[in-house]
Amino acid sequence: MNAWKPKHQRLVLVALALLALVGAGLLAAYALRNQASYFYLPEQMLSDPPAVGQAVRLGGMVEQGSLETAPDGVTLTFAVTGNEGSRVPVRFSGIAPDLFVEGSGVVAEGRLGPDGTFVADTLLAKHDENYVPRELQEMDEHQAAKMAEETTVGIE
Numbered sequence: 724m725n726a727w728k729p730k731h732q733r734l735v736l737v738a739l740a741l742l743a744l745v746g747a748g749l750l751a752a753y754a755l756r757n758q759a760s761y762f763y764l765p766e767q768m769l770s771d772p773p774a775v776g777q778a779v780r781l782g783g784m785v786e787q788g789s790l791e792t793a794p795d796g797v798t799l800t801f802a803v804t805g806n807e808g809s810r811v812p813v814r815f816s817g818i819a820p821d822l823f824v825e826g827s828g829v830v831a832e833g834r835l836g837p838d839g840t841f842v843a844d845t846l847l848a849k850h851d852e853n854y855v856p857r858e859l860q861e862m863d864e865h866q867a868a869k870m871a872e873e874t875t876v877g878i879e
Contacts, residue, residue, distance in 0.1 A: 765805035768835070775837050781811060782830045790825050803829060803841070815843040822848035 727735075761773065762780045773779045783803040790801040798816045813831055823829065828849030836842045 762830075765803050765809040765811045766807045768811050768841070769809050772839075773835055776834050778832070778834055780830055780832050781813070781841050781843075783811070783828070785823070785825050785827055785829050786810065787825045801825075803831065811841055812839070813841045813843055815846055817844075817846075819846055820848040824848075 761777075762782060763773065765781070765783045768781060781803055783805045786802040786804045790799065792799055797818070798814065799819060800812065800814050802810045802812050804810050813833075814836075815831065815833075823846055830847040830849065831841060831843035832845040832847070833841055833843035
């Protein structure tokens with residue numbers, strides 16, 4: 724024979740469900756604590772730098788005249804600038820995105836080195852709202868619309 728009233732049974736089930744949700748949230752937060760990547764602007768990176776080796780993102784503009792390619796052909800050095808004239812040197816080894824040029828926006832994922840240089844693992848180039856892919860630059864509006872329609876047929 725059940726000694727609890729249905730009202731009390733529901734209350735206990737709701738309490739257990741809430742406890743399980745809180746526990747799952749805490750477990751997820753604990754598991755992801757090292758996966759979080761904080762975003763820094765150049766002025767923030769200089770005024771309050773992250774710990775050396777901590778994974779962060781650095782966002783800003785690629786300084787004009789700062790982009791240099793090392794003799795190995797895959798290592799790039801450049802500076803990321805912010806609004807207040809702040810400047811952070813960056814080193815990246817790999818293939819840069821096609822949109823990555825001086826004067827454009829960039830988000831670099833990586834770590835701050837002991838010498839103050841940001842060592843990027845990944846570069847994400849940003850483009851303005853007027854961006855047109857290279858393949859579509861030579862086409863008129865009608866041809867571009869037709870190509871876009873052909874590439875999306877069957878995707879649902």
